[in-house]
Amino acid sequence: MKNTILFILTLLSLSSVCAQHLHTSEHALTYPNIEGYLSLKTDLHIHTVFSDGNVWPTIRVQEALRENLDAISLTEHLEYQPHKEDIPHPDRNRSYNLAIAEAKEHDLLIVHGSEITRSAPMGHNNAVFITDANPLLTDKPEASFSEAKKQNAFVFWNHPAWYAQNPKGNPILSDFQKERIKKGELHGIEVINSVDYSEESLALALEQNLTIMGTSDIHGLIDWDYTEKGHDRPITLVFAKERSLKSMQEALFAGHTVAVYNSLLVGKAEFLNPLLKASIKVNSARYIAKTQVLEVELENISSSSLLFENQMDYSFYSSSPVFEISALGKYTLRIKTLEEKESIDLKLKAIGAFTAPKESPIVVWKIRVEK
Ligand SMILES: [Zn+2]
Numbered sequence: 513m514k515n516t517i518l519f520i521l522t523l524l525s526l527s528s529v530c531a532q533h534l535h536t537s538e539h540a541l542t543y544p545n546i547e548g549y550l551s552l553k554t555d556l557h558i559h560t561v562f563s564d565g566n567v568w569p570t571i572r573v574q575e576a577l578r579e580n581l582d583a584i585s586l587t588e589h590l591e592y593q594p595h596k597e598d599i600p601h602p603d604r605n606r607s608y609n610l611a612i613a614e615a616k617e618h619d620l621l622i623v624h625g626s627e628i629t630r631s632a633p634m635g636h637n638n639a640v641f642i643t644d645a646n647p648l649l650t651d652k653p654e655a656s657f658s659e660a661k662k663q664n665a666f667v668f669w670n671h672p673a674w675y676a677q678n679p680k681g682n683p684i685l686s687d688f689q690k691e692r693i694k695k696g697e698l699h700g701i702e703v704i705n706s707v708d709y710s711e712e713s714l715a716l717a718l719e720q721n722l723t724i725m726g727t728s729d730i731h732g733l734i735d736w737d738y739t740e741k742g743h744d745r746p747i748t749l750v751f752a753k754e755r756s757l758k759s760m761q762e763a764l765f766a767g768h769t770v771a772v773y774n775s776l777l778v779g780k781a782e783f784l785n786p787l788l789k790a791s792i793k794v795n796s797a798r799y800i801a802k803t804q805v806l807e808v809e810l811e812n813i814s815s816s817s818l819l820f821e822n823q824m825d826y827s828f829y830s831s832s833p834v835f836e837i838s839a840l841g842k843y844t845l846r847i848k849t850l851e852e853k854e855s856i857d858l859k860l861k862a863i864g865a866f867t868a869p870k871e872s873p874i875v876v877w878k879i880r881v882e883k
């Protein structure tokens with residue numbers, strides 16, 4: 513009996529140790545890797561009380577662990593410090609240092625970052641992978657950008673379509689940005705910021721060869737602003753060779769990203785197509801006995817519900833040509849192939865995904881029919 517109690521106590525203490533180190537919740541995000549790359553789940557635009565956010569940096573680390581993210585960056589406004597009287601912090605690296613300390617025991621990458629904040633036309637820009645936030649705090653925005661470049665930072669233009677700065681809700685590429693791009697000081701652009709998606713920002717990304725970004729820009733709690741409303745936070749999937757800060761930084765400079773918000777996926781075809789292809793697994797493909805109706809079970813192994821439209825000559829027996837496979841869900845298609853085939857090309861357009869404004873990728877899965 514004594515031994516049993518001891519055993520149970522040991523188990524209990526073991527499980528409480530484990531609980532300290534496993535923080536994922538039922539809303540943990542998952543996306544498949546693609547050939548040659550790991551799909552890193554990142555949110556590189558986040559605020560805490562060290563600028564105009566409402567929570568302490570440790571909460572940001574715990575939220576990210578709950579959602580199974582690979583990397584976050586706390587990008588405090590360098591210039592906008594509404595909590596300064598209560599939390600004076602002349603060292604603008606303070607938020608990062610607190611996050612690093614919290615993340616130490618956990619498998620989460622913390623990217624050092626800051627938001628360089630000006631009114632239009634400069635707007636807001638995040639410099640991430642910086643080494644020291646303090647020298648970025650200067651009067652002239654040009655000097656902040658050149659300092660960021662000196663630190664080899666990856667810099668992206670935040671919410672360029674924000675109506676508070678552009679009343680039409682469309683981004684305006686000013687001489688300021690053109691100059692920064694020319695000088696190699698601006699490398700990316702948010703096409704998704706919090707719940708907003710801008711096709712015009714995507715057009716700019718493609719035209720100016722800027723990396724496509726999606727971020728939460730969270731100020732409150734992820735749970736209250738997203739999860740409780742049935743949403744996932746927007747993220748950027750970064751396709752990197754390794755799960756390291758260095759590899760992630762290289763991938764961002766190279767434009768290896770897909771921005772994701774729920775069922776909206778935005779990225780270059782080179783990465784979006786393989787991601788979609790890897791997200792759908794074909795579990796089985798069999799003819800219904802004595803028919804030429806092929807039954808195919810598909811499984812979505814990603815956290816995004818995916819919308820598809822049939823692009824084959826064959827029509828479906830019991831499905832709309834437009835259908836959704838819910839996040840981590842299964843869907844059975846019945847395809848009228850008219851004659852028995854050994855294999856078919858399942859060809860679908862992913863209508864919730866975009867490689868350019870109004871352009872959705874067509875994905876093909878080679879399906880071998882089981883006998
Ligand atoms: Zn901002």
Ligand SMILES: [Zn+2]
Binds near residue numbers: 558729
């Ligand atoms: Zn922000």
